[in-house]
Amino acid sequence: MSQISLNINGKTTTADVENRTLLVHFIREQAKLTGTHVGCDSSSCGVCTVLLDGNPVKSCTVFAIMAEGHEIKTVESLAPGGVLHPIQQAFWDQHGLQCGYCTPGMMMTSIALLEQNPNPSEHEIREGLSGNLCRCTGYNNIVKAVQQAATAMSTQAADD
Amino acid sequence: MFPANFEYVRSHSTDEAFAALQQHGSEARVLAGGQSLIPAMRYRLARPAVLVDINPIKELSYLHEKDGFLVIGATTRDAALEFDQNILARYSLITAVSRVVADPIVRHMGTVVGSICHNDPSGDWTATALASRATMIVRGKDGTREISIDDFLVDSFTTAIEEGEMAIEVRIPIPDAHTQGSYQKIERKVGDYATCAAAVQLSMNVDGTIRQAGVAITAVGHIAMRVTAAEAMLVGQRPSLELCKAAAAEAPKIASPNADQRGSAEYKKDMARVLVGRGLQESLLRLGVSL
Numbered sequence: 168m169s170q171i172s173l174n175i176n177g178k179t180t181t182a183d184v185e186n187r188t189l190l191v192h193f194i195r196e197q198a199k200l201t202g203t204h205v206g207c208d209s210s211s212c213g214v215c216t217v218l219l220d221g222n223p224v225k226s227c228t229v230f231a232i233m234a235e236g237h238e239i240k241t242v243e244s245l246a247p248g249g250v251l252h253p254i255q256q257a258f259w260d261q262h263g264l265q266c267g268y269c270t271p272g273m274m275m276t277s278i279a280l281l282e283q284n285p286n287p288s289e290h291e292i293r294e295g296l297s298g299n300l301c302r303c304t305g306y307n308n309i310v311k312a313v314q315q316a317a318t319a320m321s322t323q324a325a326d327d
Numbered sequence: 328m329f330p331a332n333f334e335y336v337r338s339h340s341t342d343e344a345f346a347a348l349q350q351h352g353s354e355a356r357v358l359a360g361g362q363s364l365i366p367a368m369r370y371r372l373a374r375p376a377v378l379v380d381i382n383p384i385k386e387l388s389y390l391h392e393k394d395g396f397l398v399i400g401a402t403t404r405d406a407a408l409e410f411d412q413n414i415l416a417r418y419s420l421i422t423a424v425s426r427v428v429a430d431p432i433v434r435h436m437g438t439v440v441g442s443i444c445h446n447d448p449s450g451d452w453t454a455t456a457l458a459s460r461a462t463m464i465v466r467g468k469d470g471t472r473e474i475s476i477d478d479f480l481v482d483s484f485t486t487a488i489e490e491g492e493m494a495i496e497v498r499i500p501i502p503d504a505h506t507q508g509s510y511q512k513i514e515r516k517v518g519d520y521a522t523c524a525a526a527v528q529l530s531m532n533v534d535g536t537i538r539q540a541g542v543a544i545t546a547v548g549h550i551a552m553r554v555t556a557a558e559a560m561l562v563g564q565r566p567s568l569e570l571c572k573a574a575a576a577e578a579p580k581i582a583s584p585n586a587d588q589r590g591s592a593e594y595k596k597d598m599a600r601v602l603v604g605r606g607l608q609e610s611l612l613r614l615g616v617s618l
Contacts, residue, residue, distance in 0.1 A: 298430030
């Protein structure tokens, strides 16, 4: 057992856990943030994607103890005060979800993608999201949602 | 699926990591990006008693050119190469492979050196290192030593790294203006193991003959393999479609793939031929050589 402290969404959670505890389990069970899902359990599906220092990572393939000293952002960080993030609004508007299970991972990857490339082509969006699976196969609307968010976020940036 | 528990050692310097590896010997494994090791531990295919985490070692995170080589440190992520302007401009083989290793998310954690050290039979970086004639730098008891990639890759999941040693960096010769490469990969879906893949790099003489050829295939044997016969056939020759076809036909002769859900052994062997052929042709196209 080790005592570890993780900075998740700006808040520190400290807990005694086994070294083998995966980041996704720490987020769900110690920090009690269940927006981050567990899907394939084999680093294939991307539903557990969170941002580690701004980069998307599969939290089922990182030990929690490795994340000490880093900034973790989960889907719960997106709507402070209940105001939806442009990516959340876009998934809503474009019906970018069917069952919704993959959505948190899709949104976290999309945010990092738009950070890297604020104006991606459809091809670049599909490539950027290729590590996230939607088993409802609702990809077309997911791509539309990312396109809407890209427009909204660049307009927002221009206004700022 | 939970990995077996382990003792965790966080290292902040190469000296610290090395000391921990010396202390724990064969019980210890280096934890770099973990994108192969952690899944292997979850499936209980790997069960190290001690993990020496090298991720916090800032001095091992670098990507630059030095003394004729591109040098990539042990904690440099795949994504660092994918988005590097110098690599995009001058390293066609590295650029191509950096876009098809695993998936875009995994590339933010996975490392080039870690992938070569893992030496998976389906590794993309191992084949790339062979085709580009890379050298591994390994730290041992008597200081660091250089190991050519051919000697480094010993067998499936086995390298020339000995107990208590650790890989520090990989060095890839800087391609000159007359060098181009290509990476060809068939995969069922992004992030899956390759069904078959081929790494190719060609360097030309001013008289239009081939000066150096690097040809390697992966996922079609117990280890990524250099297609020595193809390289020998190409060097010194003037490129032609016939030459490309003849060189590509050498690939299936050394391939020994297993049939699995990705295809039959016959199919994979033939794809080794097809992908080497395509890699040669794409490299020549990039060199401005018309066939």
